Amino acid sequence: MSRIAYVNGRYLPLAAASVNVEDRGYQFSDGVYEVCEVRDGRLVDERRHMARLKFSLSELRIAMPMSPASLSVVLHEVVRRNRVRWGIVYLQITRGVSRRDHAFPPAGTAPSIVVTARNLDLAGAEKMAGDGVAVISVPENRWERVDIKSVSLLPNVLAKQAAREQGAREAWFVDRDGRVTEGSSSNAWIVTRDGKVVTRQADHGILKGITRTVVLDALAAQGLKLEERAFTLEEAHAAREAFITSASQIVLPVVKIDGRPVGNGAPGLIASALRRDFHHYAELS
Numbered sequence: 481m482s483r484i485a486y487v488n489g490r491y492l493p494l495a496a497a498s499v500n501v502e503d504r505g506y507q508f509s510d511g512v513y514e515v516c517e518v519r520d521g522r523l524v525d526e527r528r529h530m531a532r533l534k535f536s537l538s539e540l541r542i543a544m545p546m547s548p549a550s551l552s553v554v555l556h557e558v559v560r561r562n563r564v565r566w567g568i569v570y571l572q573i574t575r576g577v578s579r580r581d582h583a584f585p586p587a588g589t590a591p592s593i594v595v596t597a598r599n600l601d602l603a604g605a606e607k608m609a610g611d612g613v614a615v616i617s618v619p620e621n622r623w624e625r626v627d628i629k630s631v632s633l634l635p636n637v638l639a640k641q642a643a644r645e646q647g648a649r650e651a652w653f654v655d656r657d658g659r660v661t662e663g664s665s666s667n668a669w670i671v672t673r674d675g676k677v678v679t680r681q682a683d684h685g686i687l688k689g690i691t692r693t694v695v696l697d698a699l700a701a702q703g704l705k706l707e708e709r710a711f712t713l714e715e716a717h718a719a720r721e722a723f724i725t726s727a728s729q730i731v732l733p734v735v736k737i738d739g740r741p742v743g744n745g746a747p748g749l750i751a752s753a754l755r756r757d758f759h760h761y762a763e764l765s
């Protein structure tokens with residue numbers, strides 16, 4: 481079955497789906513994106529993802545290319561046409577096509593929109609969660625507005641590649657004060673020896689993950705102790721548990737940081753329980 485992409489109003493086979501070479505996403509990474517988990521063919525937390533999309537667009541002064549209702553139809557239709565049961569739907573909106581010039585294009589230039597979807601390997605993901613993953617640390621070298629979900633991801637690409645080359649799943653950015661900000665494509669968490677769950681406060685220095693927001697709801701509902709603050713790499717090394725969250729990975733236990741085992745070196749109880757219960761707190765549409 482050939483995969484189908486939605487590109488500026490048309491559903492096309494992936495091989496025929498393309499954007500203009502003067503698209504500002506291609507030229508300047510002048511655009512934003514969202515990734516939603518798809519579960520049983522339905523979108524997870526669409527409402528929250530669309531709210532964050534609106535925020536990212538408005539921070540960059542890019543117009544929303546269609547009504548939220550139409551966009552929802554397109555997202556579901558791309559999932560349906562690709563027969564995604566468990567996987568992701570990807571949405572990208574850029575400032576559109578215009579002769580290359582750094583400043584904004586003429587008013588009225590239509591934003592470009594692309595939607596794709598694909599299945600993920602559910603069994604593989606569950607195995608990975610059961611084993612836990614390794615992370616490495618890398619210096620934070622991104623701009624100061626990573627709360628905007630921009631497609632400008634070069635530092636994230638390099639960090640992820642460094643992780644891969646060291647046999648790790650993720651790279652954690654560490655700021656100049658030695659504090660972890662977040663992963664290259666996930667939010668970072670630890671559980672301290674005395675059972676407090678810690679994740680960085682959602683300021684401009686991290687992406688306010690939708691999975692993070694839902695996990696905060698789950699923690700509150702379960703009466704677990706939470707501290708929304710930055711934690712250092714030293715604290716992470718001394719932690720009882722660590723984990724990462726993102727829409728495509730849900731909650732993934734971290735068992736090694738920079739080659740050193742976390743806790744007893746096995747996935748933690750809190751992380752594993754959060755992964756198991758996550759969809760109880762998420763919305764399906």
Ligand code: PMP
Pocket residue numbers: 515636662663664665666667686687688689690691692725726727728
């Ligand atoms: N931080 C970064 C840098 C990310 O790329 C992602 C994944 N998009 C996240 C955090 C997690 O966000 P979410 O839970 O919304 O997928």
